[in-house]
Amino acid sequence: xxxxxxxxxxxxxxxxxxxxxxxxxxxxxxxxxxxxxxxxxxxxxxxxxxxxxxxxxxxxxxxxxxxxxxxxxxxxxxxxxxxxxxxxxxxxxxxxxxxxxxxxxxxxxxxxxxxxxxxxxxxxxxxxxxxxxxxxxxxxxxxxxxxxxxxxxxxxxxxxxxxxxxxxxxxxxxxxxxxxxxxxxxxxxxxxxxxxxxxxxxxxxxxxxxxxxxxxxxxxxxxxxxxxxxxxxxxxxxxxxxxxxxxxxxxxxxxxxxxxxxxxxxxxxxxxxxxxxxxxxxxxxxxxxxxxxxxxxxxxxxxxxxxxxxxxxxxxxxxxxxxxxxxxxxxxxxxxxxxxxxxxxxxxxxxxxxxxxxxxx
Numbered sequence: 001x002x003x004x005x006x007x008x009x010x011x012x013x014x015x016x017x018x019x020x021x022x023x024x025x026x027x028x029x030x031x032x033x034x035x036x037x038x039x040x041x042x043x044x045x046x047x048x049x050x051x052x053x054x055x056x057x058x059x060x061x062x063x064x065x066x067x068x069x070x071x072x073x074x075x076x077x078x079x080x081x082x083x084x085x086x087x088x089x090x091x092x093x094x095x096x097x098x099x100x101x102x103x104x105x106x107x108x109x110x111x112x113x114x115x116x117x118x119x120x121x122x123x124x125x126x127x128x129x130x131x132x133x134x135x136x137x138x139x140x141x142x143x144x145x146x147x148x149x150x151x152x153x154x155x156x157x158x159x160x161x162x163x164x165x166x167x168x169x170x171x172x173x174x175x176x177x178x179x180x181x182x183x184x185x186x187x188x189x190x191x192x193x194x195x196x197x198x199x200x201x202x203x204x205x206x207x208x209x210x211x212x213x214x215x216x217x218x219x220x221x222x223x224x225x226x227x228x229x230x231x232x233x234x235x236x237x238x239x240x241x242x243x244x245x246x247x248x249x250x251x252x253x254x255x256x257x258x259x260x261x262x263x264x265x266x267x268x269x270x271x272x273x274x275x276x277x278x279x280x281x282x283x284x285x286x287x288x289x290x291x292x293x294x295x296x297x298x299x300x301x302x303x304x305x306x307x308x309x310x311x312x313x314x315x316x317x318x319x320x321x322x323x324x325x326x327x328x329x330x331x332x333x334x335x336x337x338x339x340x341x342x343x344x345x346x347x348x349x350x351x352x353x354x355x356x357x358x359x360x361x
Contacts (some may be wrong), residue, residue: 024069033169036221045075050173054162070171082112102265107137117291183245281341287348
């Protein structure tokens with residue numbers, strides 16, 4: 001029996017040149033997930049099953065406010081479940097409000113921070129009552145939600161709020177839950193598993209601690225023999241507490257960090273900054289001070305003459321803008337460091353556990 005291929009996001013990127021079929025490419029091209037015609041049908045079918053499971057039906061009209069490649073897939077799946085569906089993208093709250101009203105939407109599919117930001121803008125900026133939108137369902141996906149997000153949105157919109165776990169490479173639904181403390185309910189057997197962070201083995205005994213969520217896409221035309229490391233980590237309870245079911249991911253791990261629903265490659269930041277003369281160290285700080293994630297890159301130079309040089313600051317800003325659609329602020333450290341040092345990720349949200357899986361305990 002051939003051993004399974006254990007693949008990461010970087011492996012899917014490396015295989016993009018030879019992959020065939022419809023390629024679902026991450027916004028920064030950090031992964032390319034191939035879909036044959038049968039694979040597309042299955043992904044849309046599972047996503048449609050998730051919508052039905054959380055209560056969306058033929059009387060509903062669905063607006064999907066997700067980035068690609070998720071948006072088109074979810075809208076196509078929703079069109080087979082609801083009376084109408086449209087993908088409008090995640091950006092622009094006023095545009096989203098107009099789309100919800102113009103299309104008579106009863107269901108919104110969005111990231112947790114996107115939905116919370118919409119709520120905040122309704123209250124503080126647009127002076128609108130959330131109830132006026134007439135939403136019956138809000139489906140959250142694509143991010144790690146802050147505490148009490150589901151309950152808060154349910155009260156404010158008087159809507160049924162649920163969370164769907166989506167494949168981080170294709171965006172298709174794989175599991176769902178109706179409350180923050182509930183385990184995930186998989187949409188298909190044998191697809192989602194827990195695995196050791198340090199060894200390429202599945203965890204069947206469910207010991208307490210941390211484990212990585214992995215996907216075994218059996219039947220996939222190109223990846224059916226693979227195990228896909230999602231980079232998403234769950235915390236499992238002690239076996240003495242009984243079977244807790246499949247926990248939802250609460251953390252991430254590895255060389256990619258999840259910011260505003262988009263996976264950001266730390267090695268690409270490292271590589272881009274290494275090409276700029278005078279950069280000795282950098283720190284990427286990610287926080288969620290309000291409703292949205294905020295990313296700030298602080299760069300330390302090796303020479304005093306560069307600290308207040310607008311040209312060098314501009315070079316850094318342009319280099320970062322070319323890597324990701326995420327808005328990343330750039331700050332220059334006032335002090336210099338002649339000796340080079342490694343790049344540092346500081347996740348003030350507490351989501352990312354580290355770049356090296358072997359060091360996580």
